[in-house]
Amino acid sequence: MEPVHLLIAIIIVAFAASPLPLLLQRCGRGYAALAAALVMAACLTVLAPLVAPVMGGTTLLASFAWLPDWGLALSFRLDGLSLMFSLLILGIGLLVTLYAYYYLPKHDTLGRFYTLLLLFMAAMLGVVLSENLLLLVVFWEITSLSSFLLISYKRESHESRLAARIAFAVTGGGGLALFAGVLLLGHIAGSFELTQVLAAGEHIRNHDLYAPMLILVLLGAFTKSAQFPFHFWLPQAMAAPTPVSAYLHSATMVKAGVFLLARLHPALAGSELWFWVVSGTGAITLVYAAYIAFYRYDFKGLLAYSTISHLGLITLLFGLDTRLSAVAGVFHIINHAIFKASLFMAAGIVDHECGTRDMRRVNGLFKFMPVTATLAIVAAGSMAGVPLLNGFLSKEMFFAETVGHPVFDEMRWLLPAFATLAGILAVGYSARFIHDVFFNGEPIDLPRQPHEPPRWMRAPVEVLVVLCLLVGIFPQWSIAPILHVAASAVLQQELPAFHLAVWHGFNAPFLMSLVALGGGITLYALRHPLYAFYERLPSVHASIVFERFHNGLAGFSAALVNRLDNASLQRYLALFFTFVLALGGWAWFSAPASPLPVVTQPADAASIVALLMLALAAAGVVVLHRQRLAAIVFASVIGLIVALTFVRFSAPDLALTQLAVEVVSIVLLLLALHYLPPASPAEDSMQRIMRDAALASAAGVGLGAAAYAMLTSPFETISNFYLAQSVPGGGGSNAVNVILVDFRGFDTLGEITVLAMVGLAAHALLDKLILQAPTHDADGRLWARERHPLFLQMLMRPLLPLALMVSVFIFLRGHNLPGGGFVAGLVTGVALILQYLASGIGFAAARLPQRLPLFLAAGLAAAAGIGALSWLFGFPFLTTAHGHITLPLIGEIELASALVFDLGVYLVVVSVVLMVLAELGKLSLYHEEKT
């Protein structure tokens, strides 16, 4: 296989195989662990043939188009930096897998744990192997998600869930900022591919959008890497099981932020802003977190703050922005991952064996678990920067970089002093960890009797501690090659000469190390007064602050929603009209003066009379709106006059539709009204009525003015195009129908979808509703005994086939003459309503199809399906094909694919009408059964 294909195979294997532990857990927890380990080993095996070329200095790229228009591609990159991170992720992943098998309780079948762990690993590999920045953001979000799920692994505990929520809010929010930043970066660089972005560094730094883009990207990196002031989620995340803390929250995921700094270094670094923001944040985090760590009595919390502090150190190194500082940053990423993972595992062993993490009780464990204690002491020594251990080497490099940094020319002592302070604190908390846990007297009141852990639980710690020593003693031989290619990948240029060695001579950095060691021990010796001082400081709990903020936000939203949305339709309408009036008024008064109105058509007597009647009927509805029946009669007058107006202005299609709609809606309204009292009581105050009247008149005047302006301004419309193209383009001489099913078919598809939703909503709302229909009318008279007069029943039956025939006729001729699926559907609906009215719901329900939503779906499927069919022939969605055939009696009809589309419209309309009818009918069926 091609090397580049292997690159994609890694990601595919990792993602595809992540559910394996979940599937295998029924065979036993060992199988789940084995599956996870095998997946990681498989990824390593796939990676193995790629190591040699990358170590030789080549960058492997593999790319597949995904959404090319958006610049998103499935493109991957393997260079030194990605290789180093991949090895860390897979290597530590394997150790954590082994460790977790022993750490997690025996009754846990582990399937969920290992699946989440593999999912996280796959996403993390995706982050470090992405060549496309958008792809990187996608994987980045998956790491946040899987981290959320892993932190809340003990899901029955409130503390875990809260911690997971905090972590997700912070890292997820940062992910959004990163997304925005990456979009800007891609816009500036002209591409989302790293190769192009990294090459465009000069252009990016001089761009106007550099500052906002940099801040957004850094927000993403800092939240992920728990930099001050976003650090608070990481100590909370210690609620996760310790293997998760060791893997995600010390070795890998929190490194994603500094990985991003390293990855984008050539593109973003090298400006004043970068220097001040990145090194400033890093320096504050470094010292602040080290200071807090010293005071933690929960040793996992101590390690968490020390992780934050070390991440601050790495950030500071990338911010210092000399070439050697970037090398030191990469070096410290490796070293920190190794010693911190082993420390977390050792801490987990202690926690596991003692049942508590409180250093005020966990004391003197050296004599209970000497091997574990030795391992932990070595790792903690590395954390403190003791010579012959790997942490010493990178810390030396850090000290060397602070001495004589070019920016602090005036105060060249400042940066080294700061670094030394951080070093003192680091030695202090390391000393506290070693001394408090393993020495310092006898254990106090432990829940369990501590002893050495199982043999293989300790193995991962041993491996990592051996690595600490190996790197610390033989750096040039062990770590230099991979560091070299990784640092070259970060800088994208030749590395400065540097030499990894334990002994560089008696120079300033060595002196600083000595001061740090001595100072740290002194600090620890003076701990009691310091603790007493710290105890008196007011303490702030991040989780409480976060919860308060979160609850406040939720409460505010709820209050806002309550004020706007109090379930009063009157208020919605009032708000809506006020808004529309404001918008319309703004548009009206801010628009430039329009040309003088042109009156194109003189008014004739008939139109004037019709319009007066329209106004009268509208007024009638308003005045009589409490007498519902009378109001409906007036409303139907409005509908009929509107239909006549359509006829007057040569729109037979609209008139036909209006008539049919009018009939259907009046009948359905009458059915619904049956359940309401015939007159509604007057409840509104005069003030309210005045307000509503003013609002309604203003809206009416506004709409009238807008219509007048529209109708009297001379402008070209698109109608002539449609009229001209109707026959050649759509194959029908009825332009209205051709527009509906062809030219603007996508609109129609949307509209029938909305109609279908309305039908379903009515169905859902009315389905289980039971209403008490009144037993007598307004005057107290009982309803007539004969519910369904025989005369009506018998004469309506022959009407059904006749009406259906008309409906078919209207449907078929629709493409050329007034008609079409919509009107035909309404006519069918009216015909069926008639049967229902004449013979009752029992008769109709026995003969109508029961599963109307199926017909609804069929209609939508027909309309969308015929549209999609045109793809098969290489045309865009909803392209129609047409031809004419002639049938006897009916005449020439259009046999276009649009006919199927129209059939879909027809089915949707009929089913919606019937659904509403059937639901309203069911209410009265209930009533009939009762009486």
Add this chain to the structure above:
Amino acid sequence: MNLVIEFVVASLILLGAAFALLGSVGLARLPDFFTRLHGPTKATTLGVGAMVLASAVYFTATQQGFSLHEIAVMVFLFITAPVSAHLLAKAALHRSAPECSEEIDDAGK
């Protein structure tokens, strides 16, 4: 169009118009609900029916083939008009609409 057809169409239209007029006068002048009901029913069945028939004759004569739409319209009218009149009468009976008590003699006094 020959003279015979012209004559037929004209007389059908006049007949329809006469029935419509008579129906309207009846609706306006007759004394109570039940008698008034007769007016519009005649106007819709016979009046509109004659007009529609005139249309059918006219278009059959002037265009190719039979004009069948009008026949359908007539069938609908002849089914629905009596039914609606019947239902109106039943509703009035149910509500016990006031009946005109005095006898109306045919001379129209």
